[in-house]
Amino acid sequence: MDDTSAFSCAIPDRLEALPELRSALRSWLAESGVEPDAAEDIVLAAWEVCANAIEHPVARSGPDTTIVATRQPLGVQVVVEDSGSWRHVRSPRSDRGLGLRLARAMVDCMSVVRDRPGTAVILWRSTKSAA
């Protein structure tokens, strides 16, 4: 596996640290040959999902929340996984509804998987440039 085939890191537990994650993801997308418009859409979708994972006040039962982005032949897949459940969560602010709406609008496909301890959000965005 070469260096640019996947991007993987732990999501910080503070919102203040998110801009650093954004820079790293942006760099990886550029190195992976993703065109700027698609890259910015992916960065925003991932940012909103990560912010949601950091903000929802659930006691985490497992290890860190992680983000893994993979360059695929026709697009990019991003998976954000955490050990909390979103099901009964009400954010202290009502802002997150808009965030997830925005995330969904940025990608071709967004699914939330909750069939195990924790939650995974899978984002997929097509790219014009092939991998």
Added chain:
Amino acid sequence: MALDEERRVTEPAIVELSGGLDLASVARWEAEVGKAGTGSGTVVLDLTGVDFLDSAGVHGLFRMLAGLDAQGKRLVVVAPREGRARRLLEILDLQRLVVMCESREEALGNRW
């Protein structure tokens, strides 16, 4: 002359943003706009240099709008068509809620 006096009093204040309007920076920009609004009837918020807008930024934008509106003041947003800010507001179908201009010249050229 009375009209000139009036216009001088309400000369728009310009706040130029750059970089991100997001959860990390929105509080700072809201404070800037609040300050600008104290001495002016109209605040022109120039988003041309904004390369990242997130949902927290969108909420902030509407708080700025509501805050000025409550004082009988206006917020005019400069967001060029090809920019990220305009695109996101259009995707969210929120563009009609804000007065949006293509350029700062357009924003200042109109009488609000």
